[in-house]
Amino acid sequence: DGTSGDGNNLFNASIEGVNKFVIDRTGNVGIGTTNPGAKLEVNGDVHIDGDLFFETDGSGLPYGEIYVNDNTTVSSVSNAGFTQFLHFDTNGHSNLSTPSYTDSHITIDKAGVYMVDCCVNIKNSSGAAHVVEAVIAKNDGTTIFPNTRRHRTLGTGTDVGAIPMCGHLDLAVNDTVEVWITSNSASSRNVIGEDVAQM
Structure with a gap:
């Protein structure tokens, strides 16, 4: 010894x-x-009998937000694939990320695993009922995060409903995060994402 x-x-x-x-x-x-x-x-277990304090470099936690309220612009969707939601009009709070409503995405400035939340209030513009699906994707839709996929049935006429999405996403610096939507309808259907917030 x-x-x-x-x-x-x-x-x-x-x-x-x-x-x-x-x-x-x-x-x-x-x-x-x-x-x-x-x-x-x-290398091994750690037992702490008391408080544990962390100090950082002062940059804080990364977050970002883009949203739109009372949108009236139509998105055309079908079962041919996902369509990016492009009708954001406001950048929200951000830190260590770059929200851009004009590009309809948030750019990641610090790599890590992010908890992403999004809610889409979506309206059927007319016609028969169909199933609408929303998902979070990155880098112009090249990677879809299946843990965020959510769907709901929109009824006939101008039925409206909410599609909440969330999930942990492993993101790198300069990744862009977007909202994409689709429908189970074989023919093109018009829907309106009235209130959409992505964080």
Whole structure:
């Protein structure tokens, strides 16, 4: 048993020849590991009997929002595929992201796993009932997130209903996040996304 430094570490603590605690030459501390890759790396369970405080670089959590209220512009949808919703008119609050209602997307400025929420109040412009589906996608629809897919039946005439969507999305810097809609109708159907908020 003992403590010492060696060519790689400033400090080693070992029991029966097994390293238990290390401080390397960069100042990283390892508990249960001999090669810590961060200021503190623990290999094993951690028990904290008290408060745990985190401090960040001050940049805060990333978020962004685009929305439209009382939209009257029609979107044409069918079962031929998804159509991007393009009728946002307002940028909301943002931090570490770039909302652009003119481009109908939010650009990610900080990589990470995001909780994305969106709600679409959608109206049938006329005709028979059909099923409308909405989904969150990224990068001009090249990747659809199936965990966000939601649908509802719109009744005949000008029936209106809400489609709430949410999900955890793994996003990279410069990814764009969009809302896409489709219908189960074989023929083109006109719908109106009256109130749509994407966050």
